[in-house]
Amino acid sequence: EDQVTQSPEALRLQEGESSSLNCSYTVSGLRGxxxxxxxxxxxxxxxFTLYSAGEEKEKERLKATLTKKExxxxxxxxxxxxxxxxxxxxxxxxxxxxxxxxxxxxLQVFP
Amino acid sequence: KAGVTQTPRYxxxxxxxxxxxxxxxxxxxxxxxWYQQTPGQGLQFxxxxxxxxxxxxxxxxxxxxxxxxxxxRSEMNVSTLELGDSALYLCASNRDQPSGELxxxxxxxxxxx
Numbered sequence: 001e002d003q004v005t006q007s008p009e010a011l012r013l014q015e016g017e018s019s020s021l022n023c024s025y026t027v028s029g030l031r032g033x034x035x036x037x038x039x040x041x042x043x044x045x046x047x048f049t050l051y052s053a054g055e056e057k058e059k060e061r062l063k064a065t066l067t068k069k070e071x072x073x074x075x076x077x078x079x080x081x082x083x084x085x086x087x088x089x090x091x092x093x094x095x096x097x098x099x100x101x102x103x104x105x106x107l108q109v110f111p
Numbered sequence: 112k113a114g115v116t117q118t119p120r121y122x123x124x125x126x127x128x129x130x131x132x133x134x135x136x137x138x139x140x141x142x143x144x145w146y147q148q149t150p151g152q153g154l155q156f157x158x159x160x161x162x163x164x165x166x167x168x169x170x171x172x173x174x175x176x177x178x179x180x181x182x183x184r185s186e187m188n189v190s191t192l193e194l195g196d197s198a199l200y201l202c203a204s205n206r207d208q209p210s211g212e213l214x215x216x217x218x219x220x221x222x223x224x
Contacts, residue, residue: 043215091211103153
């Protein structure tokens with residue numbers, strides 16, 4: 001059964017203190033791994049798609065990487081506005097938008 | 112460009128009642144997916160529609176149903192509500208080809224008393 005596990009559940013960082021969020025997955029055939037950001041009271045917002053091991057994507061202070069068993073979301077010099085829940089999801093089949101989500105990492109960045 | 116619109120945003124029901132939630136996708140998007148989000152389980156896939164046809168379905172009981180109209184708007188219905196149905200119900204739309212890059216609405220928060 002396809003499964004996604006994220007760690008840690010919660011992370012508190014000082015502004016400027018870099019860190020990484022982990023997403024480990026088991027899926028019969030990975031079609032894509034996705035990172036989303038969710039702010040309180042809002043729906044998830046798409047950040048990145050990764051398709052194959054070794055791939056990396058960057059956006060401002062965020063960088064996502066992918067191996068055969070896990071993905072990391074690296075946050076460099078975070079700011080308070082980066083505070084949110086970060087969700088990882090996998091797509092295990094073609095021809096569907098069905099995603100298997102992890103339960104997320106709740107990130108808080110303090111000034 | 113307007114985003115995904117979900118109505119109502121909040122609603123309270125009692126056990127045994129039924130509820131209908133509505134979703135209007137981004138203009139031009141023909142795919143609509145529904146997810147249930149709870150603190151313990153996270154986001155769980157309910158179903159997915161494309162051009163009025165259900166393309167995929169998650170592991171939820173038959174009390175959960177949905178449909179899509181010719182204008183791509185979608186509704187989901189939950190009958191015989193249970194306390195455990197309390198959740199945030201999220202709708203997401205996509206362009207034609209499934210890509211996993213979904214545009215989510217802000218959700219409908221259902222509380223069952």
